[in-house]
Amino acid sequence: MFKSVIMVVAATIIWSANAWAEPRIDYKGLTLRPGQIVVADGLDAISVLISLATTEFRPFSHSGILVIEDGDPYIYESIGKYAFWQRETPTDVTTGEVTRTEFAKFLKRQRHVEIYEPPDHVDRGAVVAFARKSLIDKVPFDAHFGLDRDRYYCTEFVAYALEAGGHRIDPIPFRDNASLAVLRRWLGIREPSMIPPGALVDQENYVGTITSFPSRTTYHAFSAAKMELHRRFTEDQKLGNVFVVTNNRLDLRPAVQTFVENAMAAFPENEAQFSLARIEARIQALGEAYFGSLQAGRRKAAAATPREDGAQGETRTLTGYPTGS
């Protein structure tokens, strides 16, 4: 009798595990599964600012974990809520916590969303369990982008979820730029590195895209344009060379915005017709034609930017994008 009970319990546990592992749904042709990583981007100056922050370029500006509950997809994410501020720094008065967002609502907030499987060795159950526990614990948003364990910014939350599943994500150092350092100092960002969204995913695990760009290729062109701006934003460059603040609103300078728009216009559609390397080469050439070549001193600074493959120089491939593409 006791043995039978044990067997039934064991079978139930196995069934439960399988039942958890199996849920997957079709969403407009995309297969969604629990534990998938969702990365997103916007067509805005903030996306460019985030991409300039680290020594190595990475695409995207937001991330979350996909979970399926009662047959419906949700995104678990850590997002900040704006609070009115006058004399304080905005980071000091920002609130927010880990939240659960309906997938459809998440899509409405984002211009471009890509979905990736985690690496094969990742325990998806542990990833989802971490996300749910963070929601229950109401782990607060980390506006100061610290890497402590009691507050999470968006990518930090996803990185720790993956870590719970057995996959570690290393942060990337902030770049050595005096102008960015002034901004970071004001915002109270003391950590020497951060986890950009593009560091969370690998192109080999790509599932699909939902976008309001004309095509994924056009998004790649936008991303390559950001990468060219990153290459040109050498240590001597000021934020004001790229951005302008008007009535406390951040925008790209008109010439920079024209460059980005021209880059996207060069790749309007035709998914998969152009390789990432070809897009990057054309966008970099466009940058050289539009802004001119970096001068000798700046070439040296640009060449000092480390490449993912350990080499240096200006002829970078689109290393910022997930590998394997």
Place this chain on the structure above:
Amino acid sequence: MATTITSNGIRRRQRTAWSLPGPGALALAMLLGLGSNGCAHIPADVQAEFRATADPIDNNFVPRPAVAEAEAHMRE
């Protein structure tokens, strides 16, 4: 209406245009103190960093003269 892209290709299309960022990005913009808040106080040293480099030679984001001339001509 967004475009869904799978291995089978594009499902739907929509013209892309610059616009106000979505709530997520907007929240981040505000997080950075750069949202539309007329009363917000940005310190002088931070504001100074958002002014362009005085000498265009030291600015990697100034269009080449020929490009600038062509664009000015197009605007006329």
